[in-house]
Amino acid sequence: VKRSILEVAVDVPLPTVYDYLVETEEPPAPGVRVAVPFGNGRRCGVVVGHRVAAAVAGAKLRGVETILDERPLFDAEHLAFLRWAADYYHHPLGEVLGAALPVRLRRGEAALPLGEAGWRLTAAGASVDPAHQRRAPRQAAVLAQLREHLGALGHGTLTELLGACTPTLRALRAKGWVEPCRVKDPPPGVALPEEAGPELTGEQRRAVAAMMPAVAGFAAFLLEGVTGSGKTEVYLRLARAVLVQGRSVLVLVPEIALTPQLVRRFTRRLGDCVAVLHSGLADREREVAWQKARLGAARLVIGTRSAVLGPLANLGLVIVDEEHDPSFKQQDGFRYSARDLAVVRARRARGGRGCPVVLGSATPSLESLHNAGAGRFVHLQLHRRPGAVMPTLALLDIRDQPLEGGMSRVLLQALEQTLAAGDQGLVFLNRRGFAPVLACYDCGWLSDCPRCDARQTLHATSGLLWCHHCGAQRRAPVRCPQCGAHDLHPLGQGTQRLEETLAGRFPGVPLIRIDRDATRRKGSLERLLNVARAGNAALLVGTQMLAKGHHLPRVTLVGVVDVDGGLFGADFRAAERMAQLLIQVAGRAGRGDATGRVLIQTRYPDHPLLRTLVQGGYPAFAAAALAERAAAQLPPFAFQALFRAEATKPDDPRAFLEGVAALTIELRVPEVEAWGPVPAPMERKAGRYRAHLLLQSRGRPPLHSLLRRLLPAVRALAGSRRVRWSLDVDPVELL
DNA sequence: AGCACGCCGACT
DNA sequence: GTCGGCGTGCTC
Numbered sequence: 209v210k211r212s213i214l215e216v217a218v219d220v221p222l223p224t225v226y227d228y229l230v231e232t233e234e235p236p237a238p239g240v241r242v243a244v245p246f247g248n249g250r251r252c253g254v255v256v257g258h259r260v261a262a263a264v265a266g267a268k269l270r271g272v273e274t275i276l277d278e279r280p281l282f283d284a285e286h287l288a289f290l291r292w293a294a295d296y297y298h299h300p301l302g303e304v305l306g307a308a309l310p311v312r313l314r315r316g317e318a319a320l321p322l323g324e325a326g327w328r329l330t331a332a333g334a335s336v337d338p339a340h341q342r343r344a345p346r347q348a349a350v351l352a353q354l355r356e357h358l359g360a361l362g363h364g365t366l367t368e369l370l371g372a373c374t375p376t377l378r379a380l381r382a383k384g385w386v387e388p389c390r391v392k393d394p395p396p397g398v399a400l401p402e403e404a405g406p407e408l409t410g411e412q413r414r415a416v417a418a419m420m421p422a423v424a425g426f427a428a429f430l431l432e433g434v435t436g437s438g439k440t441e442v443y444l445r446l447a448r449a450v451l452v453q454g455r456s457v458l459v460l461v462p463e464i465a466l467t468p469q470l471v472r473r474f475t476r477r478l479g480d481c482v483a484v485l486h487s488g489l490a491d492r493e494r495e496v497a498w499q500k501a502r503l504g505a506a507r508l509v510i511g512t513r514s515a516v517l518g519p520l521a522n523l524g525l526v527i528v529d530e531e532h533d534p535s536f537k538q539q540d541g542f543r544y545s546a547r548d549l550a551v552v553r554a555r556r557a558r559g560g561r562g563c564p565v566v567l568g569s570a571t572p573s574l575e576s577l578h579n580a581g582a583g584r585f586v587h588l589q590l591h592r593r594p595g596a597v598m599p600t601l602a603l604l605d606i607r608d609q610p611l612e613g614g615m616s617r618v619l620l621q622a623l624e625q626t627l628a629a630g631d632q633g634l635v636f637l638n639r640r641g642f643a644p645v646l647a648c649y650d651c652g653w654l655s656d657c658p659r660c661d662a663r664q665t666l667h668a669t670s671g672l673l674w675c676h677h678c679g680a681q682r683r684a685p686v687r688c689p690q691c692g693a694h695d696l697h698p699l700g701q702g703t704q705r706l707e708e709t710l711a712g713r714f715p716g717v718p719l720i721r722i723d724r725d726a727t728r729r730k731g732s733l734e735r736l737l738n739v740a741r742a743g744n745a746a747l748l749v750g751t752q753m754l755a756k757g758h759h760l761p762r763v764t765l766v767g768v769v770d771v772d773g774g775l776f777g778a779d780f781r782a783a784e785r786m787a788q789l790l791i792q793v794a795g796r797a798g799r800g801d802a803t804g805r806v807l808i809q810t811r812y813p814d815h816p817l818l819r820t821l822v823q824g825g826y827p828a829f830a831a832a833a834l835a836e837r838a839a840a841q842l843p844p845f846a847f848q849a850l851f852r853a854e855a856t857k858p859d860d861p862r863a864f865l866e867g868v869a870a871l872t873i874e875l876r877v878p879e880v881e882a883w884g885p886v887p888a889p890m891e892r893k894a895g896r897y898r899a900h901l902l903l904q905s906r907g908r909p910p911l912h913s914l915l916r917r918l919l920p921a922v923r924a925l926a927g928s929r930r931v932r933w934s935l936d937v938d939p940v941e942l943l
Numbered sequence: 944a945g946c947a948c949g950c951c952g953a954c955t
Numbered sequence: 956g957t958c959g960g961c962g963t964g965c966t967c
Contacts, residue, residue: 216967221944226967247966248946264967929962947965954958 209233214272215257218246219306219314223919226253227262230272239280239287243273243316252276252316254305256287276316281309281502286519289556293517293549297937298915299542307542308517310495320495321390322503327377328360333385346376351385360389400451401479405444412438415588416445419564423450423524426555426562430531430580432572433590434598435795436759439568440470442590443527444477446566451478451507455524455563458553459510460546462533464488466756468734470529474510485511485518513538513546516553523557526550530756531567531576532788537940545938547573570795571788571826574834578844581834599766599797599804601790601822605813613709614701619767619807620713623747627717631764632740634748635706636755636793638773640723641676642668642705643698646684650693655684659895666698667725668705678894701769707749718743722750755792766797768808775815778889779942780842783817787829790821843938847908849915850939851901851922852888853931861885861899864927868901871921872914879910889943896932900942 212235215225228244236242240255250273262269282290282305294304306314313319333351341348353369354361366373380386408416419429423446433439447457459474461467464486475482483497483506500506504521511518513536528536528550536546547567554565567576567585580587609616615635623633645663646655655664657675664673666684674681687694698705707721720740727733737758740748748754748763774786790808798804810818817836821829838845851868853861865885872882881904888898905911915935922928 213967218966219944220966222966224967228967244967246945249966251966262967268967270967945966948963950960950962952958952960954956 210235213259213262213269214242214255215259216242216244216253216272217256217300217302217305218244218251218253219302220246220251221300221303223300223923225256225301227259227264227269228272229262229269230275232275236272236275236277237280238284239282241276241281241313241316243276245270245273252314253302254282255280256291256301256305277319281313281319282519285556285559289553290517292552292556293544296552296912297542297544298912298919298935299544303542304517307514310498311491312495313498319499320492322496322499322505323390324362324364326360326362326389327354327366327386328389329354330385330387332383333380334359336385344379346370346373347380350376350380354386400448400481401477403448405441405477408441408445409438409590409592411590411592412442412445415442415590418586418588419446419566420449422564423453424561425564426557427564428551428554428579428585429564429566430572430576430585430587431566431568431590432587433568433570434592435570435792437570437590437592439529439590440473443529443566443568444474446525446564447474447478447508447527450524450563451481453524455522455558456501456504456506456520457508457525457527458515458520458523458550459508459527459529460516460536460550461510461512461529462535462756464510464512465733466753466758467529469759471510474508478508481505481507483509485509485515487512487514513544516546516549517544523553524563526554526557526563526565528565528567530569532569532571532573534785534940539941540934543934543936543939545940548938571791572830574784574830574837575844577830578834597798597803598825599794599806601794601806601808601825603813603818603822604807604809605811606809607811607813612713613706614769614809615706615709615767616809619769619809622765622805622807623710623714623767626765627714627747629764630744632743632746632748632760632762633765633767634750634754634760634763634793634796635710635767635769636750637701637703637706637769638751638789639665639700639702639770640704640725640751641665641674641702642708643702644700645698646673646696647699648688648691648693648696650695651688651691653688653690659892661890661892665702668698668708677890703749703751706769710747710749714747718746720746720748722748722754724751724753727753752789752792754796755789758796760796763797764804766793766804766806768793768806771808771810771818772812775810775812775818780837780840781940784833787817787821787826787833791826841904841906846904846906847911848905848939849903849911850936850942851903851933852898852936853885853901853933854888854893854896854898855931856896857930858897860927860930861897861933862887864925864931864933865899865901867925867927868918868922871918871925872903875914875917877905877910877914879907880905880914902942 209231212230214228216228217225236255238255244253290304294301338348338351450457483500485497501509502519528547531547538544551565555562557563579585606616626633643666646666655673657664659680660677662677664675667674671684672681673684703723774782794806820832853864855861862885869882883902885899885901888900
């Protein structure tokens with residue numbers, strides 16, 4: 209028995225790893241979970257290293273309570289990657305490891321036994337001679353079968369061999385001759401289903417050919433492919449090639465719920481080795497998928513952002529689909545970018561030799577385009593939509609136009625013509641509910657949210673006023689709560705109101721609304737989409753849910769009710785997001801044999817970026833937007849880190865961030881500028897006041913070395929206990 | 944984060 | 956006289 213000192217990362221928001229004593233023959237390896245005394249309680253931590261001497265005085269050093277795993281849950285490469293991530297995002301290692309583990313394992317529960325439920329002979333059972341069991345032939349048969357199969361069999365196999373035998377097994381168990389166990393999964397076969405993919409187009413072939421030679425090491429590809437150009441087929445070919453070599457594949461998608469067909473396509477084409485990892489899974493299912501990925505039983509993991517933190521045996525390829533999607537950024541706790549970490553993970557794969565990473569999108573982020581321009585990513589393009597023409601975009605100037613439910617005469621007529629031709633029309637508005645505000649015309653009262661600096665949205669079907677930021681609800685009043693007048697009016701448009709207007713204008717035309725309210729029940733999105741795909745002349749109304757990934761071949765006209773919100777957002781990325789959304793919605797149109805048209809209503813038809821987008825498409829927009837970013841010295845031409853603070857008392861966040869700003873000035877790093885503190889764009893949200901301090905630098909290294917020195921001082925700052933604060937490295941939403 | 948300790952207001 | 960407010964300190 210040997211005394212060893214372990215470094216343990218505990219899942220608490222503290223930047224330190226803690227030393228513990230353990231007395232065993234062989235100390236638990238890094239990556240093993242241990243239960244440790246922590247403060248007054250007991251916590252689950254992960255061994256991250258061994259030390260020669262403890263960093264604290266002997267009296268303080270406590271002993272490990274239980275070693276929870278026989279083998280490490282994180283191998284050395286995985287652990288080193290997560291350490292890198294903790295370091296880059298300046299986030300406590302314990303919490304990063306916690307984010308990487310399925311909940312049950314994070315809480316210190318025993319890992320689920322893997323493999324099929326089955327039965328094995330006990331020592332007593334093994335010494336029984338079946339020949340002496342003539343009075344119990346069924347029991348003898350079971351014992352004989354188990355003996356023949358090295359003492360253990362899956363329940364399914366036993367049933368197959370001997371028919372139903374549960375009572376027999378129960379009897380044997382009572383005698384202590386057999387016991388339940390887990391039978392190892394059959395070793396993962398390399399057998400993939402026969403290739404049944406379609407013939408590749410010339411562009412697809414060239415893209416695959418460009419990437420194929422890179423599978424031996426790190427290489428990053430930006431695969432820019434318009435909607436419907438067949439990016440998925442390219443992913444499938446690459447994945448297959450990597451799987452055949454015995455390596456595994458990680459596929460990241462924005463939201464699995466919105467892309468069930470992508471998941472199905474991977475499963476159908478690559479078979480049983482596919483595991484799906486997303487938040488909709490039950491804890492146990494999640495843990496099983498996680499363990500299968502770790503052990504190599506699942507060789508292709510398709511998952512949402514947290515999958516990038518998970519285990520992968522012998523990683524050979526990383527794919528990030530719709531890489532521009534903001535949902536790859538975790539917006540609380542450990543605020544990482546799954547897309548950025550995917551690139552890092554690929555670079556560090558296979559003991560540092562690396563593997564390729566493919567970032568795919570019809571509308572790449574400006575960050576990725578800039579990386580491509582700088583030669584860090586290889587830029588590949590798929591221009592053509594097999595068998596279809598790109599939709600045309602046009603602006604509709606609605607200044608001084610009479611509007612009916614927010615829609616101009618031109619848009620309504622275009623919809624009418626589309627329906628008359630037997631086609632479908634899609635009306636897009638990124639605002640659910642009936643109307644964004646209820647107003648009193650008599651005294652000017654507005655449906656303010658009591659807890660946020662925002663209006664409560666009117667939901668007419670439920671008769672509720674509902675804040676979309678904090679979830680606060682109340683019954684919509686009939687009379688003005690302030691002056692009592694019967695003069696309340698819904699102002700502005702939401703998808704519900706749009707639906708009502710269109711129903712009145714086009715009676716008898718089937719109308720489908722797709723937004724979060726209409727698809728709350730599980731499976732209802734798919735059902736609505738199936739109705740949309742099956743029908744003839746019909747109208748679809750929806751929010752951005754409708755913009756993502758669904759094939760709607762009968763839609764030939766898309767109307768965008770209001771694009772202006774995206775032009776002047778508080779966030780400098782507002783225009784980029786608006787353009788991405790517009791192009792994604794446009795991608796719904798004209799996928800059959802008919803050309804699609806997109807009509808975009810605006811009060812700013814001369815807005816330069818909007819004009820560029822409509823005339824030159826996304827590439828032209830991106831070039832112009834990048835030029836603006838360069839001129840303004842904004843990302844990707846600068847690097848940011850954002851301190852956020854919130855508190856119930858209005859002045860606390862600002863006071864705290866003043867302190868942080870003062871500390872940054874003391875550290876005298878000329879390359880880093882500090883902006884603020886400023887009130888957050890919505891200063892009051894859910895009853896808390898919020899403020900920001902933005903740090904910005906031309907290069908990453910000065911920013912990160914500043915943060916490294918700054919953070920201990922920030923944690924020690926007097927006001928840090930009065931506020932909830934966090935650091936967001938590479939923030940994407942400054943909200 | 945969670946929990947203890949510690950010093951000042953309105954209550955069984 | 957106590958119960959309890961949240962400020963401050965610590966967690967190997």
